[in-house]
Amino acid sequence: MKTIEPAEHIKTIAEYYFSVKLAEVARMNSEGKNVISLAVGAPDRMPSQKTISKLCEAACRPDVHAYQPYTGIPELRKAYADWYGRIYGVELFTDEVLPLIGSKEGVLHISMTFLNYGDGVLVPNPGYPTYTSVSNLLRANVIQYDLMEDDNWQPDFEALEKMDLSQVKLMWVNYPNMPTGANASAGLFEKLVAFGKRHSIIICHDNPYSFILNDKPMSILSVPGAKDICIELNSLSKSHNMSGWRMGVLASNPQFVRWVLKEKSNIDSGQFKPMQLAAVEALSNPLEWHAEMNSIYAGRRLWAEKILDLLQCTFDKRQVGLFVWGKLSDKVADSESFIDDILYNARVFITPGSVFGSNGDRFIRISLGSSEEKIQEAYHRINAYLSTLQ
Known part of the structure; x- marks a missing residue:
């Protein structure tokens, strides 16, 4: 009998870092070690009371338990x-709106809708690992672009213009940025829209953090003409304490939305209607x-x-979002071994910042998803x- 192997694209990706590490933390907890997790960006607070009340009320109705529209309910x-x-x-x-089962799902749907085998995808380093893993699953050509501390973690457009962009189809961007906490600006969004139009590259803006510790939430779609070349993903996970609900949204021009819907309708069968009705309530918080x-x-x-100070990290107090990003001292060899030592x-x-790319290797990220007491x-x-080390 011949050996059974997974598809080649499965061999090119690793199991998601948090999937592996959280299993290790769970094992440690089962041994009574009571690990405090400051790693995952999952809010620990409840959604608003009216959101919960609407879910409970709607779930008791007899007419809400069937399949729902692939486009989401009109409300x-x-x-x-x-x-x-x-x-x-x-x-x-x-x-111009398509509800999603979480914005992470949107990364897959956008990629499956627009990428052919070998198409180029611009992915930030550091950045959300899913941008790379989904591109690899589709056998696209991942082209990293650098985000650097000295540039406030923004793209270097001069460097981008020097790249061979002839086969690039998508560019992933994310502001407020994860993991660095760098904020968006109107000027940055204008440059991104112009860059996308100039090179016929779809700018995919992932925007789940704009509400958290941020005085001015922004959307790339606020730039005139942005809908022509941009797709924005948004989510209620962080902003509305609904990470387990998997409520996200894609927004763009009607043609892009129809193309994504064509792909998406072959993948899932809609979302539970009471959850959609509850999300309507959440959106009016x-x-x-x-x-x-x-x-x-x-x-x-x-x-x-204070933890970053204790660990002799430097950090930018202007950062926004659900995390705090700090740079390790020169005495530390690498972030992963340092973090394992602390664990x-x-x-x-x-x-460890290295999870997000090589440019994050000398950094660490602390989540604000645990209580102040923890x-x-x-x-x-x-x-x-x-x-004990002194």
Whole structure:
């Protein structure tokens, strides 16, 4: 009998870092080690009460348990469009909106819709690993572009213009940036739109962090003419404490949306209607609700920054989003071995920056998704461990 092998594209990717590492943390916890995780960007707070109430109320109805439209229910598409107008100042029509089972799903759908074998994809380094792994799964040509601390983690457009862009189809960008916390600006978005139009490259902007510790949420679609060449992904996971609900959205011009829908309709069968109705409620949360969440995150960030100080990291206090990104001292050899040392000896799990690319190797990332009390306890554990080394 001949040996059975997986497809070649499966051999080119590794299991997602957090899938592997969280299994290790779970094993340590089963041994009674009580690890504090400051690694994953999963909010620990509840969605708004009216969101939960709508879910419970709708789930009790007898008419909501069947398959739903592939485009999402009309109420949800309108709610997303209204939300974009109210928050970002972007006018969207319902045929420019496509609800998703989380924005991570959107990375796959966009890639499957537009990429042929061997097409080029510009992927940021450091950046969200899924951009690379999905491109590899489709056997596209991943072309990394550098984000550097000295440039405030923004693309070097002069360097991009010197690349061979003839086969490039997509460019992934993400602001507020994950993992670095660098914020967006109107000028950056204008440059990206112009670059995409100049080279006929679809600019895919991943925008799930714009609400968190950020005074001015922005959308790349606010740039005049951006819809012609841009697709934006957004999500309720971080902004509305709904990461497990898998509620995301894609926004672009109607033609791009129709093409993505054509692909998507062959993959899933819609989302549970009560969850969609609850998402409509979430999208109407008052600004005061978000302000309360940000007040909580601000308190957590102070302790996360204390941990970075304790670890002799440097960091930019202007960064925004759900994480704090810090640069290790020159005394540290590499981020992964350093983080493993903290995990095994202080029982605190922090993310090494190398997970996000080679330009993140001398950095670490702390999530604000745990309570202030847990982040304080993590600080004290690390401090106690470091004291033993002196």
